[in-house]
Structures are given as C-alpha cells and as structure tokens.
Amino acid sequence: MTNIFLNNQVLVYLLSEGILLLLLAVAFLVTVGMLRHWDFGSFSERQFALERRAYLVMTILQFVFIVKFFLVVYFVFTIDGLAVLIPGAMCAAGVISANDYGMNLLFVKLLLLFFLLLWMALNRYDLEAKQYPVFRQKSWLFVGIFALVLLESWLDLAYFSHIDLRAPVSCCSALFGQLEGANPLPFGLDIPKLLALYYLLYVVTTASLLLHQKLITLLSATLFMVVSYYAVVYFFGTYVYELPTHKCPFCMMQREYYFVGYAIWGSLFIGAFMALVWAIMGLILQEERYRERRWALLLLSAFVLLCTAYVAVYYLKNGVLL
Numbered sequence: 001m002t003n004i005f006l007n008n009q010v011l012v013y014l015l016s017e018g019i020l021l022l023l024l025a026v027a028f029l030v031t032v033g034m035l036r037h038w039d040f041g042s043f044s045e046r047q048f049a050l051e052r053r054a055y056l057v058m059t060i061l062q063f064v065f066i067v068k069f070f071l072v073v074y075f076v077f078t079i080d081g082l083a084v085l086i087p088g089a090m091c092a093a094g095v096i097s098a099n100d101y102g103m104n105l106l107f108v109k110l111l112l113l114f115f116l117l118l119w120m121a122l123n124r125y126d127l128e129a130k131q132y133p134v135f136r137q138k139s140w141l142f143v144g145i146f147a148l149v150l151l152e153s154w155l156d157l158a159y160f161s162h163i164d165l166r167a168p169v170s171c172c173s174a175l176f177g178q179l180e181g182a183n184p185l186p187f188g189l190d191i192p193k194l195l196a197l198y199y200l201l202y203v204v205t206t207a208s209l210l211l212h213q214k215l216i217t218l219l220s221a222t223l224f225m226v227v228s229y230y231a232v233v234y235f236f237g238t239y240v241y242e243l244p245t246h247k248c249p250f251c252m253m254q255r256e257y258y259f260v261g262y263a264i265w266g267s268l269f270i271g272a273f274m275a276l277v278w279a280i281m282g283l284i285l286q287e288e289r290y291r292e293r294r295w296a297l298l299l300l301s302a303f304v305l306l307c308t309a310y311v312a313v314y315y316l317k318n319g320v321l322l
Helices: 007-036 047-086 092-096 102-129 136-159 172-176 192-209 212-241 260-285 290-318
Strands: none
Touching: 007 047, 007 136, 047 092, 047 102, 047 212, 047 260, 092 102, 092 172, 102 260, 102 290, 136 192, 192 212, 192 260, 192 290, 212 260, 212 290
16 A cells, blocks of 8 residues: 655645535536526526526636646646655656556646636636627537546546656656657657657648638647657757757656746647637637737747747757757
C-alpha cells in the first residue's frame, strides 16, 4: 500500500477536485431537471423560475470550469514535485508513467479542457443572444462534460493509488530518447522534414483562420497540435535545455528553466483548442466568432515565436545550432 496520499500537494489537488465534483454533481441534477421542463416560449411562473435557476447554474459552471484550468496546471506541478519521492524519476515524465493510468489521465484532462472551452464559448453566445438559443445544446454538452469529469475523477484516484514509491520508474531520457537508434518521430520523419511540416501547418492554420475556412482549420489545427508536440520534444526543447540529448516535454516546466514549459504547452493547446472551438461554433451556428479566432491567432503565433526565439537566441550566442 502506498502512502502517496500523505503528500500535501496530492491532498490539496484531490480535495480541490472533490469539491468541484460536488458542485458539478449539484449542477448536473439541476440541469437534468431544467432540460425536462425548459420552454423559453412559455410565460409561466415555472419557466421564469427555471430561467433564474439557469443563470445561477451557468455562473457556478463558469467558475468551476475556470478553476479546473488552474487545476490542470497544479496537477502537472504536483506530479513534478513527486519526482523526488519515486526512484528513477527526474521529472513529471517518470511520475506520469509510473503506472498504466497516468497517460490516460493526462489525455482525459486535455480532452476535458477542449470541451470546457467549447461550453464557455457556447455559454457566452447564449447569454449575448438574450433568448437562450443554444440552451439545450450547451446543457447536453455539460451532461457529456460531467460524464468525462466522473471518468477523470476515477482516473485521479486510480492513478495516485497505484503509484508505488518503492518501484523504480524510467527517467525522461529513457522514455523520450532514441533507444537503439530507433526513430521516435511519426511517419518516418526526420528533423528537417518535421520542422518544414511544423511551419507549413502553422501557416495553413493561421491562413485558414484569417480566411474563415472552418473545415480546413479543423484539420490543420489538429495536425498542428500533433506535429508541434514532436517538434517541441525532439527539437525546440533541446534549445530550452541547451543540450542536444535532453528530450523531455516536462523538464522545461521546472524552476531551472523558468517554468517556460507552461507557457509553451499552454499557448499551443489553448490556441489550437480555440481554433477548433471557433471552427466548430462557426459550422454549428453559421456565424463568425471573432473572439475565439483572435485568441487562436494570438496564442498560436506566440507559441511559434517563443519556440523559434529559443533557437535564434542560442544561435546568436554560440554561432552554431545544436
């Protein structure tokens, strides 16, 4: 039996998630009741009561969803702190791979962030329209989000309860290095081709956003996320560490690197998710959503500039590339 639950950061994280789950459970029960009786065209006393209740629930959900964004950051910070307790771990990479639940949990958290952004965008549109035109759609989306939160909560408990503080884990060099000369990049790409694809997809994504091409944005933003992950781990990250053999997506979130990993990964995922939200809402609502598009352009451009800046600064300082 592991004593991982005695760690203060783990306790704070799980307690915070538990409180939010309780709030979401109450909101879920109220939402199901509203879906059964909602009729905006009605002028009955019950409908007016439902509208007041709906506004309260939407306010609670907006608060909870914003807090969950910060909890994702705190989750990464927590597992990074656990590296000193687990044999073989040098950073969060080894900790998240300590059992079979870790990577699944991280994927669910990223997927959840996308749906939270989509719900908040739909909610903003719904409130601005005054007549709740997408109330049912966003309510059903919340039902799906709540199911995903339940899965996340189960994975949280399963992940932390199966971390054995006595069992050694692989370090990031073993997890992300080129073992026995194997190419870790997808589709048989090498670094030059990966970088060419990286910048090409960025240009296509930004151009499709500027030209309002929603279907192209859906495809290019998704591919850009995947390619960017490999580009950061196997190329740009080495300039953050200033070491060609250090390939890890987590170490850059540590103090030694000024926590720049949070800015790199945050701008990538939030920017790409905003692009997807803009495209999906445009296809569903058949109207432009400039707020999401602006954030997507800003964050994706900041991500590319930040990654490129590390390479440029290293070259200017040393006169060579890694």
